[in-house]
Amino acid sequence: MANMRVLLVDDDADLCTMQAEYLATEGFDADAVFDGEAGVHAALTGSYAAVVLDVMMPRLGGIDALRQIRAQSQVPVIMLTAKGDGIDRIVGLELGADDYIPKPCMPRELVARLRAILRRTQGSDSHTPQHAGPLSLFPEYRRAEWNGVPLELTNSEFQLLEILVSAGGRVLTKNELCERGLGRPHTRYDRSVDVHMSNLRQKLGNYPDGRSPIQTVRGVGYRLAND
CATH class of the missing domain: 1.10.10.10 (Winged helix-like DNA-binding domain superfamily/Winged helix DNA-binding domain)
Incomplete structure (x- = not known):
């Protein structure tokens, strides 16, 4: 699972820096963009194993960004939602998010969720329909x-x-x-x-x-x- 590229999409640059530094210690290469439009563009390049997408962002919010990503790609997406905001979580899942994490989240939990998703999406060795x-x-x-x-x-x-x-x-x-x-x-x-x-x-x-x-x-x- 080492050296998997992860895209962080969040307008909080300090948080992105902290998450990227922690992810690097766990064997991930993390890039960050700070608005939804840039996040959609980067997610659709096919360069990332997973996307971590914040719901609340200026210009293009996380829900609309997810909608645009899902129109063209099935890249795994974890949504970051405000703590206690169940509506955003449900809407995100309905639009095709793979998982969600309430903010603020512990970096260790983010790593655990990423590893779980990547095990599911890349760890299957079955060749039998x-x-x-x-x-x-x-x-x-x-x-x-x-x-x-x-x-x-x-x-x-x-x-x-x-x-x-x-x-x-x-x-x-x-x-x-x-x-x-x-x-x-x-x-x-x-x-x-x-x-x-x-x-x-x-x-x-x-x-x-x-x-x-x-x-x-x-x-x-x-x-x-x-x-």
Whole structure:
């Protein structure tokens, strides 16, 4: 995981400097830009393994920057949100953010989240396609298809879908999905898994009888239904 290039997008130059210095001690090369427009341009160059994007910035805010990035790229994105601002977190996840961290955040937590995302997106050594009815996953290429039609999934969405397929219809708790899919424990008010599952339902097709392949098991978690 050493020497991975990370893009920091935040108008707080001092914070970026501190984060970049800490990331360097952990084996990352970090570049910083200080507004959303520059962040979008840099993120779309394909030079970075991950992007850390602040929500609150002048000119072009983080949410709009994320929207523009996702229109052209699936590079992993971690959003930095104001502590307690659940709306920004949910909107960011709905638009395709892979994870979020409330500010102020500890540099150690940022490193842990980055490593978790990069393990998921670059650590798969499986070459065997997985199939569940009309759904096909190709882990080696991080690609998914529904009835042969490619799906535009974020890295976190792909990871969660892969976990559901591997479970073979078994119900997975939110904590299992959060730990294995997002690389962190599930907390009481964390809606990340729910938002990702909602996004997946919208992107996947339905079975002929109208059912979604992703079923909610109330009070427990989610399962992938058989067609």
